[in-house]
Amino acid sequence: MISHDDIRQLQRYPSGHDSFILSLYLNVDQSDAANLNRGFETRVDGLFRRVAEDQNSHEESKQNFETECRRVRQFLKDYVPKGKALVVFSDSRHDFWWQRDLQVELPTGLRWSAKPWVRPLLEVVEEHDRFGVVLIDKQHARILAVDAAGMEQQAEILSDVPNKHATTGTDHIWSQGQMDRDHTNHVQSHAKRVADELAAVIDRMKLNRIVIGGPVEATSIFTGTLPKRIQQIIIGTITAPVDASDDRIITELRAVQEKAEQEDEAKIVDAMITAAMKGERAVLGVSDTLGAVQQGRVYRLVIARDFHVEGKECDSCRVLVTDAAEKCSFCSGKLEPAPDLINRASHRVLDMGGKVQLVSGEAAVKLAEAGIGAVLRF
Numbered sequence: 001m002i003s004h005d006d007i008r009q010l011q012r013y014p015s016g017h018d019s020f021i022l023s024l025y026l027n028v029d030q031s032d033a034a035n036l037n038r039g040f041e042t043r044v045d046g047l048f049r050r051v052a053e054d055q056n057s058h059e060e061s062k063q064n065f066e067t068e069c070r071r072v073r074q075f076l077k078d079y080v081p082k083g084k085a086l087v088v089f090s091d092s093r094h095d096f097w098w099q100r101d102l103q104v105e106l107p108t109g110l111r112w113s114a115k116p117w118v119r120p121l122l123e124v125v126e127e128h129d130r131f132g133v134v135l136i137d138k139q140h141a142r143i144l145a146v147d148a149a150g151m152e153q154q155a156e157i158l159s160d161v162p163n164k165h166a167t168t169g170t171d172h173i174w175s176q177g178q179m180d181r182d183h184t185n186h187v188q189s190h191a192k193r194v195a196d197e198l199a200a201v202i203d204r205m206k207l208n209r210i211v212i213g214g215p216v217e218a219t220s221i222f223t224g225t226l227p228k229r230i231q232q233i234i235i236g237t238i239t240a241p242v243d244a245s246d247d248r249i250i251t252e253l254r255a256v257q258e259k260a261e262q263e264d265e266a267k268i269v270d271a272m273i274t275a276a277m278k279g280e281r282a283v284l285g286v287s288d289t290l291g292a293v294q295q296g297r298v299y300r301l302v303i304a305r306d307f308h309v310e311g312k313e314c315d316s317c318r319v320l321v322t323d324a325a326e327k328c329s330f331c332s333g334k335l336e337p338a339p340d341l342i343n344r345a346s347h348r349v350l351d352m353g354g355k356v357q358l359v360s361g362e363a364a365v366k367l368a369e370a371g372i373g374a375v376l377r378f
Contacts, residue, residue, distance in 0.1 A: 002100060002125055002149050003206075004355070010089065010098065010116045011350040020061060021091040022068040023117035025109045028081040040108075041076050047110040055112070065112050067092055075099075083150065089116050103150045103250075104128055119343045123305070124148045126358045127261070131209035131235070133253065134198055135242045137218045138187045141194040142242055143201050146253065151246055154201045159190035191222040199230065211256055213238040213249070235260035265363035272302055272373050273366065281378065284370040286311075290320050292374050293348050300355045300375040303342060304364040307371040311341035320345055342372065349374075 013021065024047075028040045048069045055062055068090050075088070085106035089098040104124060111117040128148035135142045139161040143154045162183055201207065210233050212219050219237060226234075236256035240249050275282035283292050286309055292298050311322040316333025320341060328335055338344055346356045359367060367373065 002102075002121070002147055003130060004125060007118055007122055007125060008350050008353075010118050010121075011347050013089075013091075013096070013116055014094075019091075019093070020064060020112055020114055021089055021096070021116055022065070022072065023111045023113065024072060024086075024088040024090075025106050025120050026086045026088070027084070027106060027108045028086050029084040029105065030081055035081070040081075041073075043108055044072065044076065044110075047108070051110055051112055064093065068112075071097075087121055100149055102148050104148045115347060117343070119340075119346060122346065122356060123358050126356075127360075128257075129209065129261070130205070130207060131211065131257070132198065132201060132205070132207040133211045133213065133238075133249065134194065134222070135240060135244065135249075136191070136194055136212070136214045136222050137242050138215075139190055140242045141190070141197075141214075141222075143194070143198055144249070145201070145205055145207070146250075151249065154205070155197045157190070157194050157197055159186065159193060161186040161190055187218075187221060188225065191218075191225045194222060195225045195227075195230070199227070202230065202233075208233055209257075209260065210234050211236055211238060211253060213240045213244070213252070214242060262361045262363065265357070265359040265361070266366065268300070268302060268357060268375075269359060269363040269366045269373075272300075272375050275375070276373065281376040282373065283376065284373040286322055286372055289372050289374045290322070290345060292376055293345050294319050296352055297376045297378055298349050298352070298354050298374045299377045300357055301346060301349045302357045302359060302367065302373050302375070303346070304367045304371050305358050305360040306364070307342065307367075309341055309371070310337070310339045312336060313338040313341075313344060320348070 026040055026044060028035055030036065052062070052065060055065065071090055071092050072088060083101040083103045085102040085104065087100045087102060090096065102124060106120060106124065109120065125148065130145060130147040133144040133146055139159045141157040145152050145154050162179065210230065212223065212234060223231065236259070238252035238256060240252050272282045273284065276284045283289055289301070309322065311320060312335035313320050314328035314331065314333045315336050317328060317331040319328060319330050320338060321335065322341070323329070323335065326335055327333065349356055
């Protein structure tokens with residue numbers, strides 16, 4: 001499982017003037033013909049050569065890069081793909097290795113830089129934020145946690161629920177009514193057990209979205225037993241039964257998740273634009289947003305998914321700017337090129353405990369003119 005906490009830990013990875021880390025995103029999807037017969041290893045070797053050729057650094061850095069390349073090659077030699085993409089961060093000088101298999105597609109890419117290149121991973125986490133799934137019928141339930149790394153079962157609940165149909169007997173009418181009531185009570189008791197277990201999973205995993213699946217009667221009874229705090233985070237329902245395959249569950253979840261995320265993103269952008277227009281706690285555009293980042297005021301950085309802009313970073317005070325000047329207007333330090341300006345701004349916000357929201361669809365259209373904005377702490 002991958003969370004925003006994982007992103008923050010990667011962002012806090014210590015970096016120094018001569019410290020570099022290798023960041024690799026690799027498409028290993030075995031349904032892609034290019035990856036058959038371990039074609040992804042050949043692609044990685046090509047990336048290593050191109051990055052090595054592009055380096056203008058001193059000899060020690062080149063040697064360190066070759067060390068990391070050998071380390072990754074050795075790992076890939078015995079690696080068996082377990083998903084559609086592989087993410088690796090490697091720094092052997094500090095004995096650091098981080099890897100995850102993802103169940104979503106990612107374009108292949110490599111960077112050799114002072115900080116982990118986390119933006120592609122952040123985009124995945126934002127697009128496939130962890131959420132809970134409850135599949136329930138009248139006597140059986142499964143609680144799952146789903147994110148970009150896949151799906152993991154967190155709990156399974158089985159209850160002994162008697163059949164509600166009576167057999168023949170002298171008191172058949174009374175017996176039938178009694179058995180119906182007994183059956184209903186057991187079903188409700190089962191739903192309550194599942195609700196209690198779900199509450200524990202939500203609290204333990206800090207889930208803020210839930211999807212419910214199963215027969216309509218069972219899901220209706222179950223929803224009615226949930227406390228309001230959980231009812232408020234239900235984002236949709238699916239028809240998959242308790243014993244559905246992972247592929248069916250993922251397929252049905254995709255439409256529910258995309259719809260909920262697009263609605264949330266549009267609300268965030270609308271609220272931010274409105275606040276910025278009123279001169280309240282929000283800003284729009286690169287210049288004002290970078291200024292807020294520098295001042296430590298950003299609570300949530302909001303970026304249109306395809307937005308890109310180059311800029312500069314002061315080698316003394318580390319301010320980020322889009323100026324064409326050669327000297328920093330704050331400290332007169334030297335301004336160095338920052339082609340990944342938005343990525344660096346995102347790092348700053350995460351380092352300060354803020355959030356980074358990448359938006360697409362309708363939300364990105366609304367943000368198109370500014371490209372970027374921020375909701376402020378103060």
